[in-house]
Amino acid sequence: MTHPSNSNIDIVKSNTSKIENVDFDNLTFGRTFTDHMFVCDFIDGKWQQPKIMPYQAMTFEPSARVFHYGQAVFEGMKAFKDDAGKVWLFRPEENHKRINISSARLAMPEFPKDYFLDGLEALLKLDKDWIKPGVGNSLYLRPFVIATEPAISASPANMYRFMIICSPAKAYYSGKVRVLFAEKYSRSADGGVGFAKAAGNYAAQFYPTSLAQEKGYQQIIWTDASTHEFLEEAGTMNIFFRINDTLVTAPISDRILDGITRKSIIQLAEDNNVPVEVRRVPVSEIKEAARNGSLKEIFGAGTAAVISPISAFEHGNEVFELPEMENAYATMFKKELLNIQHNLSDDKHGWRREVK
Amino acid sequence: MTHPSNSNIDIVKSNTSKIENVDFDNLTFGRTFTDHMFVCDFIDGKWQQPKIMPYQAMTFEPSARVFHYGQAVFEGMKAFKDDAGKVWLFRPEENHKRINISSARLAMPEFPKDYFLDGLEALLKLDKDWIKPGVGNSLYLRPFVIATEPAISASPANMYRFMIICSPAKAYYSGKVRVLFAEKYSRSADGGVGFAKAAGNYAAQFYPTSLAQEKGYQQIIWTDASTHEFLEEAGTMNIFFRINDTLVTAPISDRILDGITRKSIIQLAEDNNVPVEVRRVPVSEIKEAARNGSLKEIFGAGTAAVISPISAFEHGNEVFELPEMENAYATMFKKELLNIQHNLSDDKHGWRREVK
Ligand SMILES: Cc1ncc(COP(=O)(O)O)c(C=O)c1O
Ligand SMILES: Cc1ncc(COP(=O)(O)O)c(C=O)c1O
Numbered sequence: 021m022t023h024p025s026n027s028n029i030d031i032v033k034s035n036t037s038k039i040e041n042v043d044f045d046n047l048t049f050g051r052t053f054t055d056h057m058f059v060c061d062f063i064d065g066k067w068q069q070p071k072i073m074p075y076q077a078m079t080f081e082p083s084a085r086v087f088h089y090g091q092a093v094f095e096g097m098k099a100f101k102d103d104a105g106k107v108w109l110f111r112p113e114e115n116h117k118r119i120n121i122s123s124a125r126l127a128m129p130e131f132p133k134d135y136f137l138d139g140l141e142a143l144l145k146l147d148k149d150w151i152k153p154g155v156g157n158s159l160y161l162r163p164f165v166i167a168t169e170p171a172i173s174a175s176p177a178n179m180y181r182f183m184i185i186c187s188p189a190k191a192y193y194s195g196k197v198r199v200l201f202a203e204k205y206s207r208s209a210d211g212g213v214g215f216a217k218a219a220g221n222y223a224a225q226f227y228p229t230s231l232a233q234e235k236g237y238q239q240i241i242w243t244d245a246s247t248h249e250f251l252e253e254a255g256t257m258n259i260f261f262r263i264n265d266t267l268v269t270a271p272i273s274d275r276i277l278d279g280i281t282r283k284s285i286i287q288l289a290e291d292n293n294v295p296v297e298v299r300r301v302p303v304s305e306i307k308e309a310a311r312n313g314s315l316k317e318i319f320g321a322g323t324a325a326v327i328s329p330i331s332a333f334e335h336g337n338e339v340f341e342l343p344e345m346e347n348a349y350a351t352m353f354k355k356e357l358l359n360i361q362h363n364l365s366d367d368k369h370g371w372r373r374e375v376k
Numbered sequence: 377m378t379h380p381s382n383s384n385i386d387i388v389k390s391n392t393s394k395i396e397n398v399d400f401d402n403l404t405f406g407r408t409f410t411d412h413m414f415v416c417d418f419i420d421g422k423w424q425q426p427k428i429m430p431y432q433a434m435t436f437e438p439s440a441r442v443f444h445y446g447q448a449v450f451e452g453m454k455a456f457k458d459d460a461g462k463v464w465l466f467r468p469e470e471n472h473k474r475i476n477i478s479s480a481r482l483a484m485p486e487f488p489k490d491y492f493l494d495g496l497e498a499l500l501k502l503d504k505d506w507i508k509p510g511v512g513n514s515l516y517l518r519p520f521v522i523a524t525e526p527a528i529s530a531s532p533a534n535m536y537r538f539m540i541i542c543s544p545a546k547a548y549y550s551g552k553v554r555v556l557f558a559e560k561y562s563r564s565a566d567g568g569v570g571f572a573k574a575a576g577n578y579a580a581q582f583y584p585t586s587l588a589q590e591k592g593y594q595q596i597i598w599t600d601a602s603t604h605e606f607l608e609e610a611g612t613m614n615i616f617f618r619i620n621d622t623l624v625t626a627p628i629s630d631r632i633l634d635g636i637t638r639k640s641i642i643q644l645a646e647d648n649n650v651p652v653e654v655r656r657v658p659v660s661e662i663k664e665a666a667r668n669g670s671l672k673e674i675f676g677a678g679t680a681a682v683i684s685p686i687s688a689f690e691h692g693n694e695v696f697e698l699p700e701m702e703n704a705y706a707t708m709f710k711k712e713l714l715n716i717q718h719n720l721s722d723d724k725h726g727w728r729r730e731v732k
Contacts, residue, residue, distance in 0.1 A: 048527075048529075049528075049529050050439070050527050050528035050529040051526075051527045051529075053438075053439060057438060075438070076438075077435045077436060077437050077438070078435065078436060078438060079433045079434065079435055079436075080433060080434060080435075080436055081433050082409075082413060082431070082432075082433070082434060082539055082541050083406070083409060083518075083541060083543075086442070086443060086448075086575075087442060087448055087520060087522050087575070088448070088450055088518070088520060088575055088578070089575055089578035089579050089582075090446045090448060090574070090575030090576035090577070090578060090579040090580075091579040091582070092442075092443055092444070092446060092579070094444055124583070125580075125583055126579045126580070126582060126583065127579070127582035127583040127586055162439075162444070162528055164443060164444060166443050167579075170407075171404075171406050171407045172405075172406035172518055172541075172543065173404075173405050173406040173407075174578055174611060174612050175582065175585075176582045176586065183438055185438050185439060185528075187439075187528065202567070204567050205567040205568075206565045206566060206567035206568050207565075207568075208565060208568070209562045209563075209564060209565030209568065209601035209602075210562060210601055210602070211558070211560050211561040211562035211601055211604075212561075212562050212563075212564070212565065212580060212601065213576075213579075213580045218446070218576060218579065218580065219442075219443070219444055219445055219446030219575075219576060220446035220569075220574060220575060220576010220577065220579060220580065221446070221576065222444070222445035222446060222530050223445050223446040223447040223448070223482045223483070223523075223569075223574065223576060224446075224481075224482070224568060224569045224574065224576065226445075226447070226482060226483035226531065226532045227480070227481055227482065227483040227532075229531075230483055230532065245565035245566055245567055245568065245601065245602070246565075246566070246601070246602040248567075255530060256530050
C-alpha cells in the first residue's frame with residue numbers, strides 16, 4: 021500500500037514463531053493463528069494508540085458488554101502471495117467501509133481508515149511467512165470490534181476493542197454444496213441488522229442450519245422473512261442464479277450483506293458481456309427454471325470460499341438436482357477472481373493492493 | 377430452596393469484601409458487582425465441575441466464538457430480602473427454562489436445572505449482605521452463557537462458559553417513560569430469534585433507540601417487522617394496554633420474549649377479575665383509543681423495572697399524551713408484585729422461593 025502511515029503503531033514482536041509447528045497442507049479453517057495481532061482500544065471517546073503484539077489470550081471483565089448485548093461486528097478478508105513473494109490484499113478499503121457501516125448500525129464507533137489499512141500492512145509485514153504462495157492458499161484476516169465496557173446496562177457501551185487476527189487458510193468449502201431454501205426460519209428482517217456483519221446474525225443461523233444438515237444440506241439459502249417467496253443470500257455467501265445465460269442475483273437491501281465478492285462478480289460479468297439482472301428472485305421462478313431446464317447454475321460468492329457451486333436444492337419437499345455444466349460461470353468467475361487476487365492477471369479495476 | 381444439592385460446587389471465597397466501598401443509595405444499574413461469581417464450563421460434550429470464585433476478570437482467546445458469531449444468551453432475575461433477613465427469588469425455574477430455550481435456538485447446550493438453582497443458592501448465601509431489605513432494593517442476578525471455543529469457523533462452538541454475576545440494584549427506570557412506536561426499524565423477524573434472550577437482539581436495538589432518544593423518547597415499542605401494524609414489545613419489557621378496564625397484550629410468538637413479569641401480571645389480573653385479552657394489538661386501534669379516551673394506560677413489564685408506566689407515545693408524527701390515572705393498573709400490579717417478591721403478602725401461586 022502506498023498509504024502514508026499516520027498511525028504510529030506500537031509494535032512488540034514475538035520472540036519465537038509458532039510457524040514451524042503448522043502443517044500448511046492440513047489446515048482446519050480458523051483454528052490456527054499467526055504470531056501477531058493488532059489491537060486498538062476505544063476509551064474516553066477516542067481510539068487510543070494502536071498496538072501490534074504477540075498473539076495471545078486477553079483479559080475481559082465478565083460484565084463486558086459484548087457478552088451480554090452482542091455489540092460485536094467483524095470483517096473477513098484475505099492476503100495472497102504471488103510467486104515473486106509479493107503480498108496482496110483484495111479491495112481492503114471495501115472491508116473498511118463495511119465494518120464502519122456495521123458498527124454504525126450497532127451504535128458502535130467507526131474505526132479510522134488509516135489505522136485499519138496501516139494496521140493490516142504492519143501486521144502482514146511481520147507475519148508474511150504465514151502467507152503461502154499458490155492459488156488456493158491465503159491468509160484469512162479477521163478484523164473485529166467488540167464492546168468491552170464492564171457494565172450490564174442495556175445501552176451502547178463507551179469502551180470498545182478493535183482487533184485483527186490472522187489465520188492461514190486453504191479453500192473453505194470442498195466439493196459441491198447442497199442447499200435448502202428457507203421456508204420457516206429466517207435470517208433477518210426489514211429494518212433489522214441483516215446488512216451488517218453483526219455477530220448475532222451468525223449465531224441465529226446455526227440452529228436452522230443444523231436442522232438442514234441433518235437432512236443432508238450443507239447450507240440454507242435464506243428467503244425474505246415476511247413471505248419466504250424471494251431468495252436472498254446464504255449464511256456467509258451471496259447467491260447467484262444462472263438462467264440460460266443470464267446471471268441473476270438479489271438486490272442489496274437492509275436484510276442482505278453487500279458482499280465484495282458479489283459486486284466483483286457483477287463487474288466481471290459486465291466485463292465478459294454476461295447479462296446480469298439484479299432483482300428480486302422468486303423461489304417459484306427458480307423452481308420453474310429448474311423444471312424446464314433453463315436453470316443452469318446456482319453458486320454462492322464470498323471471501324472465504326470465493327465461489328461455491330451448488331449442486332442441488334430442496335424446497336417444499338421437492339429436491340432439484342442441477343446439471344453438470346461445461347464452461348460454468350462459477351468456474352470462470354472463480355478463476356478470474358483468483359487470478360486477480362494472486363497477481364496472475366491484469367487488474368483493470370484496481371482491486372489489488374500490494375502490501376509493501 | 378428445598379432443592380437437594382447434587383451440584384457439588386467447588387467454592388473459593390474472597391479474602392476481602394468490596395461491600396464497604398459501595399454506596400447503596402447511589403447505584404448505577406449494572407456497574408457494581410458482588411464479591412463472588414459462579415462459573416461452569418462446557419468442554420468435551422459436558423458441563424464440568426461448577427465453581428464459585430471471587431468476582432474477577434477472565435482470560436479469553438481473541439478467537440473465542442462469542443466475539444465473532446454472537447453465540448451468547450442471558451437471563452435477568454432478582455433476589456430480595458425481607459425485613460426478617462430472609463432471601464427470596466421470584467420464579468427462578470422460569471428463568472432456567474427460558475435460558476435453555478434461548479440456548480437451544482442458538483445451537484448452544486442446555487444447562488442443568490440443579491446446577492442453575494444450586495449455583496444461585498450458593499452464590500446468594502455467600503453474597504447475601506449485598507441484598508438490602510426494603511421494597512425497591514434488590515440484587516440483580518445475571519446468568520449468561522457464552523461460546524468460548526477458540527476457532528472462527530461459522531458454526532456452533534464446542535466450548536461454552538455459563539456464569540452468574542450479581543449486581544445490587546435500585547429501581548431501574550425513574551419517572552414516566554415516553555415511547556416511539558416503530559415504523560421503520562424492527563427488532564426481530566418471524567422465524568428469527570426474537571423469542572430468545574440472545575445477546576445480538578439487544579445490540580440491534582441500540583441505534584434505533586438512540587434515534588428515538590434524540591427525539592425525546594426513552595424507548596421504542598417494536599411493531600411486527602412485516603407490516604409495522606401490530607404492537608409487540610419494548611427493548612427489555614413486554615407491553616400492556618388498558619382500554620377502558622380491559623388489559624390487552626400481544627401474544628407470545630417467535631418474535632416476542634415470553635416475559636415472566638408479563639405472565640405474572642396476566643395471572644394477577646385474573647385474580648383481580650380484571651379482564652385480559654391476549655391478542656394482536658393494532659397500532660390503529662391504540663391510536664383510535666387514545667383519541668376517543670378509551671386508552672387509559674400503557675405500561676411496560678419486565679424484571680428490571682417491574683412495571684414502567686408510559687406517559688406518551690408517538691406514531692406517524694402524531695404525539696399522544698396519556699391521562700394521569702387514579703387507581704392505575706400499573707400501580708396496583710406493581711405493588712402486588714413487589715409485595716409477593718418481598719414476602720409482604722400471600723403467595724398463592726407459589727412464585728416466591730426462599731434461599732436457605
Ligand atoms: C451473510 C454474508 N453474506 C455474504 C458474504 C460475502 O461477502 P464478501 O464477498 O464480502 O466476503 C458474507 C461474508 O463473507 C456474509 O457473512
Ligand atoms: C426483550 C424483552 N422483553 C421482555 C422482557 C421482560 O421479561 P421478564 O419479565 O421475564 O424480565 C425482557 C427481559 O427483561 C426482555 O429482554
